[in-house]
Amino acid sequence: MKILxxxxxxxxxxxxxxxxxxQYLEAIEKKGWAYDYASFIDLPTWQILHxxxxxxxxxxxxxxxxxxxxxxxxxxxxxxxVFIHREASHIGPPIFEWMISKVLHKKIIYxxxxxxxxxxxxxxxxxxxxxxxxRKVHSIFKMSHKISAGNRYLASFAAKANxxxxxxxxxxxxxNYHNCIKNQSTQKIIIGWTGTLTTIRYLYPxxxxxxxxxxxxxxxxxxxxxxxxxxDLKSFRFIPWKKETEIDDLxxxxxxxxxxEDDKWAKGKCGFKALQYMSLGIPAIVSPVGxxxxxxxxxxxxxICNSEAAWLSxxxxxLESPEKRWEMGKAARxxxxxxxxxxxxxxxxLGLFEN
Numbered sequence: 001m002k003i004l005x006x007x008x009x010x011x012x013x014x015x016x017x018x019x020x021x022x023q024y025l026e027a028i029e030k031k032g033w034a035y036d037y038a039s040f041i042d043l044p045t046w047q048i049l050h051x052x053x054x055x056x057x058x059x060x061x062x063x064x065x066x067x068x069x070x071x072x073x074x075x076x077x078x079x080x081x082v083f084i085h086r087e088a089s090h091i092g093p094p095i096f097e098w099m100i101s102k103v104l105h106k107k108i109i110y111x112x113x114x115x116x117x118x119x120x121x122x123x124x125x126x127x128x129x130x131x132x133x134x135r136k137v138h139s140i141f142k143m144s145h146k147i148s149a150g151n152r153y154l155a156s157f158a159a160k161a162n163x164x165x166x167x168x169x170x171x172x173x174x175x176n177y178h179n180c181i182k183n184q185s186t187q188k189i190i191i192g193w194t195g196t197l198t199t200i201r202y203l204y205p206x207x208x209x210x211x212x213x214x215x216x217x218x219x220x221x222x223x224x225x226x227x228x229x230x231x232d233l234k235s236f237r238f239i240p241w242k243k244e245t246e247i248d249d250l251x252x253x254x255x256x257x258x259x260x261e262d263d264k265w266a267k268g269k270c271g272f273k274a275l276q277y278m279s280l281g282i283p284a285i286v287s288p289v290g291x292x293x294x295x296x297x298x299x300x301x302x303x304i305c306n307s308e309a310a311w312l313s314x315x316x317x318x319l320e321s322p323e324k325r326w327e328m329g330k331a332a333r334x335x336x337x338x339x340x341x342x343x344x345x346x347x348x349x350l351g352l353f354e355n
Contacts, residue, residue: 001353002034002036002080003028003035004081005021005036005037005083006088007085008085009039010043010046013046017085019171020085021349023173023342024342024350027349040065042065044057045061045062045064062091066089073099076104081353082108083108083111084097084109084110084140088100093136098139098143101144108143109146109148110144110146112149113270114150115154115157115268117137141161147162147166148166149165149168150170151271151291152167153268153290155167168345168348169270170275171342172276174333178276180247180280181281182280184329188218189220190221191254191255192250192255192256192277194224194249195225197227200223202287207231207233209308211233222237222252223236223238224241224250225238250277253277254318254325256274256276256277256284258285258292259286259287260286266289269291271290271291274286275340278302278335279337281330281332282332283301284332285303285305286302286305287304295340301329302332
Protein backbone atom coordinates (compact mmCIF):
# COMPACT_ATOMS: atom_id res chain seq x y z
CA MET A 1 0.00 0.00 0.00
CA LYS A 2 1.14 3.55 -0.72
CA ILE A 3 -0.30 6.66 0.96
CA LEU A 4 0.09 10.33 0.09
CA UNK A 5 -0.26 12.82 2.94
CA UNK A 6 -1.46 16.20 1.67
CA UNK A 7 -1.01 18.91 4.29
CA UNK A 8 -1.27 22.69 4.63
CA UNK A 9 2.17 23.14 6.21
CA UNK A 10 5.69 21.66 6.00
CA UNK A 11 6.45 18.49 7.94
CA UNK A 12 7.28 18.53 11.68
CA UNK A 13 6.20 22.14 12.27
CA UNK A 14 2.45 22.64 12.71
CA UNK A 15 1.02 21.21 15.97
CA UNK A 16 -2.17 19.97 14.31
CA UNK A 17 -0.15 17.90 11.83
CA UNK A 18 2.38 16.66 14.38
CA UNK A 19 -0.24 15.43 16.83
CA UNK A 20 -2.94 14.34 14.39
CA UNK A 21 -0.97 11.99 12.12
CA UNK A 22 2.81 12.57 11.95
CA GLN A 23 3.23 10.60 15.18
CA TYR A 24 1.84 7.53 13.36
CA LEU A 25 4.22 7.58 10.40
CA GLU A 26 6.53 5.10 12.12
CA ALA A 27 3.59 2.74 12.70
CA ILE A 28 2.74 3.02 9.00
CA GLU A 29 6.30 2.02 8.11
CA LYS A 30 6.13 -0.94 10.50
CA LYS A 31 3.02 -2.15 8.66
CA GLY A 32 5.12 -2.22 5.49
CA TRP A 33 3.17 0.63 3.92
CA ALA A 34 4.95 3.38 1.99
CA TYR A 35 4.05 7.05 2.15
CA ASP A 36 4.95 10.46 0.72
CA TYR A 37 4.35 13.92 2.15
CA ALA A 38 3.25 17.00 0.19
CA SER A 39 2.70 20.32 1.97
CA PHE A 40 0.89 23.24 0.35
CA ILE A 41 3.09 26.12 1.49
CA ASP A 42 6.87 25.88 1.75
CA LEU A 43 9.03 26.66 4.77
CA PRO A 44 9.88 30.29 3.81
CA THR A 45 6.16 31.07 3.44
CA TRP A 46 5.35 29.35 6.73
CA GLN A 47 7.94 31.49 8.51
CA ILE A 48 6.22 34.74 7.48
CA LEU A 49 2.60 33.55 7.29
CA HIS A 50 1.50 35.03 10.64
CA UNK A 51 3.76 38.06 10.56
CA UNK A 52 2.28 41.50 9.79
CA UNK A 53 2.27 42.89 6.24
CA UNK A 54 4.71 41.12 3.82
CA UNK A 55 1.81 40.76 1.40
CA UNK A 56 3.99 40.42 -1.69
CA UNK A 57 6.07 37.60 -0.16
CA UNK A 58 2.93 35.82 1.05
CA UNK A 59 1.28 36.14 -2.36
CA UNK A 60 4.42 34.77 -4.02
CA UNK A 61 4.43 31.83 -1.61
CA UNK A 62 0.80 31.08 -2.47
CA UNK A 63 1.50 31.13 -6.19
CA UNK A 64 4.39 28.67 -5.71
CA UNK A 65 2.10 26.50 -3.61
CA UNK A 66 -0.58 26.29 -6.30
CA UNK A 67 2.04 25.44 -8.90
CA UNK A 68 3.34 22.55 -6.77
CA UNK A 69 -0.18 21.28 -6.15
CA UNK A 70 -0.98 21.28 -9.85
CA UNK A 71 2.16 19.29 -10.64
CA UNK A 72 1.27 16.86 -7.84
CA UNK A 73 -1.96 15.92 -9.61
CA UNK A 74 0.10 14.24 -12.35
CA UNK A 75 1.78 11.93 -9.80
CA UNK A 76 -1.25 10.65 -7.92
CA UNK A 77 -1.91 7.44 -9.84
CA UNK A 78 0.70 5.57 -7.78
CA UNK A 79 -1.17 6.03 -4.48
CA UNK A 80 -3.86 3.85 -2.92
CA UNK A 81 -5.03 6.46 -0.43
CA VAL A 82 -4.73 10.25 -0.25
CA PHE A 83 -4.85 11.53 3.33
CA ILE A 84 -5.83 15.23 3.36
CA HIS A 85 -5.39 17.17 6.58
CA ARG A 86 -7.83 20.11 6.72
CA GLU A 87 -7.51 21.18 3.06
CA ALA A 88 -5.41 20.70 -0.06
CA SER A 89 -5.02 24.46 -0.52
CA HIS A 90 -5.29 27.41 1.88
CA ILE A 91 -7.56 29.47 -0.35
CA GLY A 92 -10.19 28.94 -3.00
CA PRO A 93 -12.74 26.15 -3.66
CA PRO A 94 -11.85 22.43 -3.34
CA ILE A 95 -10.47 22.11 -6.86
CA PHE A 96 -7.68 19.70 -5.96
CA GLU A 97 -9.94 17.54 -3.81
CA TRP A 98 -12.37 17.33 -6.74
CA MET A 99 -9.59 16.30 -9.11
CA ILE A 100 -8.31 13.65 -6.69
CA SER A 101 -11.74 12.15 -6.05
CA LYS A 102 -13.73 12.65 -9.25
CA VAL A 103 -11.10 12.73 -11.98
CA LEU A 104 -8.37 10.45 -10.61
CA HIS A 105 -10.81 8.32 -8.54
CA LYS A 106 -8.55 8.11 -5.49
CA LYS A 107 -9.80 7.31 -1.99
CA ILE A 108 -9.59 10.40 0.20
CA ILE A 109 -9.15 10.08 3.96
CA TYR A 110 -10.15 13.55 5.17
CA UNK A 111 -8.80 14.61 8.58
CA UNK A 112 -9.85 17.68 10.55
CA UNK A 113 -9.58 18.80 14.17
CA UNK A 114 -11.43 22.12 14.34
CA UNK A 115 -14.74 23.63 13.25
CA UNK A 116 -12.98 24.75 10.08
CA UNK A 117 -16.24 25.53 8.28
CA UNK A 118 -16.38 28.65 10.49
CA UNK A 119 -14.23 31.77 9.79
CA UNK A 120 -11.16 31.93 12.04
CA UNK A 121 -8.01 33.85 11.14
CA UNK A 122 -5.25 35.99 12.61
CA UNK A 123 -5.37 39.78 12.36
CA UNK A 124 -2.29 39.69 10.13
CA UNK A 125 -4.07 37.74 7.37
CA UNK A 126 -7.32 39.62 6.83
CA UNK A 127 -6.66 40.01 3.09
CA UNK A 128 -6.11 36.27 2.58
CA UNK A 129 -9.16 35.56 4.73
CA UNK A 130 -11.30 37.09 1.99
CA UNK A 131 -10.02 34.42 -0.39
CA UNK A 132 -10.90 31.55 1.95
CA UNK A 133 -13.71 29.26 0.89
CA UNK A 134 -14.99 27.96 4.22
CA ARG A 135 -18.00 26.16 2.81
CA LYS A 136 -15.73 23.87 0.81
CA VAL A 137 -15.54 21.61 3.87
CA HIS A 138 -19.05 20.32 3.14
CA SER A 139 -18.04 19.39 -0.41
CA ILE A 140 -14.89 17.63 0.79
CA PHE A 141 -16.97 15.56 3.22
CA LYS A 142 -19.06 14.26 0.35
CA MET A 143 -16.02 13.48 -1.83
CA SER A 144 -14.19 11.54 0.88
CA HIS A 145 -13.92 7.77 1.28
CA LYS A 146 -13.57 8.15 5.07
CA ILE A 147 -13.46 11.04 7.51
CA SER A 148 -11.15 11.27 10.52
CA ALA A 149 -12.70 13.68 13.04
CA GLY A 150 -10.93 14.94 16.16
CA ASN A 151 -13.92 14.58 18.50
CA ARG A 152 -17.57 13.55 18.64
CA TYR A 153 -18.89 17.05 17.98
CA LEU A 154 -16.91 17.27 14.73
CA ALA A 155 -17.85 13.70 13.82
CA SER A 156 -21.58 14.39 14.22
CA PHE A 157 -21.27 17.42 11.95
CA ALA A 158 -19.41 15.46 9.26
CA ALA A 159 -21.87 12.55 9.50
CA LYS A 160 -24.57 14.73 7.96
CA ALA A 161 -22.70 14.44 4.65
CA ASN A 162 -20.77 11.18 4.98
CA UNK A 163 -21.55 8.10 7.06
CA UNK A 164 -17.96 6.79 7.05
CA UNK A 165 -16.77 8.92 9.99
CA UNK A 166 -14.27 7.75 12.58
CA UNK A 167 -13.48 9.65 15.78
CA UNK A 168 -9.69 9.90 15.75
CA UNK A 169 -8.68 11.99 18.79
CA UNK A 170 -5.63 14.19 18.90
CA UNK A 171 -3.06 12.13 20.81
CA UNK A 172 0.19 12.47 22.72
CA UNK A 173 3.29 10.28 22.36
CA UNK A 174 3.78 9.49 26.04
CA UNK A 175 6.72 7.15 25.43
CA ASN A 176 9.00 9.07 23.08
CA TYR A 177 8.14 12.76 23.48
CA HIS A 178 5.88 13.74 26.37
CA ASN A 179 7.68 11.21 28.56
CA CYS A 180 8.66 13.31 31.59
CA ILE A 181 6.76 13.97 34.80
CA LYS A 182 6.58 17.41 36.38
CA ASN A 183 8.26 17.87 39.76
CA GLN A 184 5.46 19.48 41.73
CA SER A 185 7.60 20.35 44.76
CA THR A 186 9.30 23.32 43.12
CA GLN A 187 10.00 26.44 45.13
CA LYS A 188 8.56 28.75 42.48
CA ILE A 189 5.01 27.93 41.37
CA ILE A 190 4.21 28.58 37.71
CA ILE A 191 0.75 28.87 36.21
CA GLY A 192 0.93 28.43 32.44
CA TRP A 193 -0.85 28.61 29.11
CA THR A 194 0.35 27.66 25.62
CA GLY A 195 -1.21 28.56 22.31
CA THR A 196 -1.18 30.87 19.31
CA LEU A 197 -2.16 34.42 18.46
CA THR A 198 -5.57 33.27 17.21
CA THR A 199 -6.56 31.74 20.58
CA ILE A 200 -4.94 34.16 23.02
CA ARG A 201 -8.27 35.99 23.36
CA TYR A 202 -9.56 33.18 25.56
CA LEU A 203 -7.10 34.24 28.25
CA TYR A 204 -8.45 37.77 28.67
CA PRO A 205 -11.26 36.90 31.14
CA UNK A 206 -8.69 35.21 33.42
CA UNK A 207 -6.35 38.19 33.67
CA UNK A 208 -8.29 39.89 36.54
CA UNK A 209 -8.18 36.58 38.43
CA UNK A 210 -4.42 36.27 37.95
CA UNK A 211 -4.06 39.88 39.09
CA UNK A 212 -6.10 39.17 42.21
CA UNK A 213 -3.96 36.11 43.02
CA UNK A 214 -0.78 38.19 42.71
CA UNK A 215 -1.72 40.05 45.90
CA UNK A 216 -1.79 36.82 47.92
CA UNK A 217 0.65 34.34 46.33
CA UNK A 218 4.18 34.31 44.94
CA UNK A 219 4.01 32.72 41.47
CA UNK A 220 4.79 33.35 37.81
CA UNK A 221 2.31 33.32 34.95
CA UNK A 222 3.95 31.94 31.79
CA UNK A 223 2.52 32.27 28.29
CA UNK A 224 4.14 30.17 25.55
CA UNK A 225 3.11 31.53 22.16
CA UNK A 226 4.26 32.66 18.75
CA UNK A 227 3.79 36.33 19.69
CA UNK A 228 4.05 38.32 22.94
CA UNK A 229 0.59 39.42 24.18
CA UNK A 230 2.23 42.04 26.46
CA UNK A 231 -0.04 41.42 29.44
CA ASP A 232 0.22 44.08 32.15
CA LEU A 233 0.72 41.67 35.04
CA LYS A 234 3.46 41.57 37.67
CA SER A 235 3.74 37.77 37.36
CA PHE A 236 3.71 37.63 33.54
CA ARG A 237 6.55 35.98 31.61
CA PHE A 238 6.47 35.48 27.84
CA ILE A 239 8.16 32.36 26.40
CA PRO A 240 8.50 32.26 22.59
CA TRP A 241 7.33 28.88 21.28
CA LYS A 242 10.13 26.71 19.92
CA LYS A 243 9.83 23.07 18.98
CA GLU A 244 13.33 22.40 20.36
CA THR A 245 12.37 23.59 23.87
CA GLU A 246 8.64 22.77 23.81
CA ILE A 247 8.70 20.04 26.45
CA ASP A 248 11.20 21.78 28.74
CA ASP A 249 9.12 24.97 28.61
CA LEU A 250 5.90 23.10 29.43
CA UNK A 251 7.62 21.28 32.30
CA UNK A 252 8.08 24.64 33.99
CA UNK A 253 4.32 24.70 34.59
CA UNK A 254 2.83 23.48 37.85
CA UNK A 255 -0.70 24.27 36.69
CA UNK A 256 -2.00 24.42 33.10
CA UNK A 257 -4.86 26.62 31.91
CA UNK A 258 -7.30 26.08 29.05
CA UNK A 259 -10.08 28.68 29.14
CA UNK A 260 -12.55 28.77 26.24
CA GLU A 261 -15.70 30.62 25.24
CA ASP A 262 -18.78 28.45 24.76
CA ASP A 263 -19.22 29.05 21.04
CA LYS A 264 -19.39 26.88 17.92
CA TRP A 265 -15.67 27.24 17.18
CA ALA A 266 -14.61 26.25 20.70
CA LYS A 267 -16.94 23.22 20.67
CA GLY A 268 -14.82 21.83 17.85
CA LYS A 269 -11.54 22.13 19.78
CA CYS A 270 -9.83 18.84 20.62
CA GLY A 271 -8.48 19.73 24.06
CA PHE A 272 -4.87 19.77 22.92
CA LYS A 273 -3.61 22.13 25.63
CA ALA A 274 -5.12 19.97 28.37
CA LEU A 275 -3.70 16.82 26.76
CA GLN A 276 -0.20 18.30 26.74
CA TYR A 277 -0.34 19.48 30.35
CA MET A 278 -1.80 16.24 31.66
CA SER A 279 0.62 14.00 29.79
CA LEU A 280 3.45 15.67 31.72
CA GLY A 281 1.79 15.26 35.11
CA ILE A 282 0.45 18.81 35.22
CA PRO A 283 -3.16 19.23 36.44
CA ALA A 284 -5.29 21.24 34.01
CA ILE A 285 -7.98 23.78 34.74
CA VAL A 286 -10.40 24.10 31.81
CA SER A 287 -13.69 25.58 30.70
CA PRO A 288 -16.65 23.18 30.35
CA VAL A 289 -16.67 23.38 26.56
CA GLY A 290 -16.64 20.56 24.04
CA UNK A 291 -14.30 17.62 24.59
CA UNK A 292 -12.81 19.21 27.73
CA UNK A 293 -15.55 17.62 29.82
CA UNK A 294 -14.53 14.18 28.50
CA UNK A 295 -10.81 14.67 29.07
CA UNK A 296 -11.04 16.13 32.58
CA UNK A 297 -12.50 14.15 35.48
CA UNK A 298 -13.53 16.91 37.87
CA UNK A 299 -11.46 17.01 41.04
CA UNK A 300 -9.48 13.90 40.05
CA UNK A 301 -7.07 14.97 37.31
CA UNK A 302 -8.07 18.61 36.97
CA UNK A 303 -10.87 21.12 37.38
CA ILE A 304 -13.72 22.23 35.13
CA CYS A 305 -14.61 25.86 35.88
CA ASN A 306 -17.53 27.91 34.59
CA SER A 307 -17.31 31.02 36.78
CA GLU A 308 -14.76 33.46 38.14
CA ALA A 309 -15.29 32.04 41.62
CA ALA A 310 -14.64 28.49 40.40
CA TRP A 311 -11.43 29.51 38.60
CA LEU A 312 -10.21 31.37 41.65
CA SER A 313 -10.99 28.47 43.99
CA UNK A 314 -9.28 25.87 41.77
CA UNK A 315 -6.16 28.00 41.33
CA UNK A 316 -5.91 28.70 45.07
CA UNK A 317 -6.23 25.03 45.94
CA UNK A 318 -3.42 24.04 43.56
CA LEU A 319 -1.22 27.00 44.51
CA GLU A 320 -1.43 26.07 48.19
CA SER A 321 -1.05 22.29 47.97
CA PRO A 322 1.91 20.53 46.31
CA GLU A 323 0.37 17.25 47.49
CA LYS A 324 -2.79 17.99 45.52
CA ARG A 325 -0.75 18.89 42.45
CA TRP A 326 1.19 15.60 42.70
CA GLU A 327 -1.99 13.56 43.18
CA MET A 328 -3.90 15.19 40.33
CA GLY A 329 -0.86 15.23 38.06
CA LYS A 330 -0.40 11.48 38.46
CA ALA A 331 -4.07 10.84 37.67
CA ALA A 332 -3.83 13.19 34.69
CA ARG A 333 -0.88 11.29 33.25
CA UNK A 334 -2.74 7.97 33.63
CA UNK A 335 -5.79 9.35 31.81
CA UNK A 336 -3.71 10.39 28.82
CA UNK A 337 -1.72 7.14 28.65
CA UNK A 338 -4.89 5.06 28.74
CA UNK A 339 -7.16 7.10 26.47
CA UNK A 340 -5.32 9.83 24.53
CA UNK A 341 -1.88 8.43 23.77
CA UNK A 342 -0.41 7.39 20.43
CA UNK A 343 0.05 3.91 21.83
CA UNK A 344 -3.62 3.54 22.82
CA UNK A 345 -4.92 4.92 19.50
CA UNK A 346 -2.56 3.38 16.91
CA UNK A 347 -4.92 0.60 15.80
CA UNK A 348 -7.75 3.11 15.46
CA UNK A 349 -5.60 5.35 13.25
CA LEU A 350 -4.33 2.52 11.05
CA GLY A 351 -7.92 1.38 10.59
CA LEU A 352 -8.52 4.47 8.47
CA PHE A 353 -6.61 2.76 5.67
CA GLU A 354 -8.29 -0.62 5.96
CA ASN A 355 -11.63 -1.52 4.37
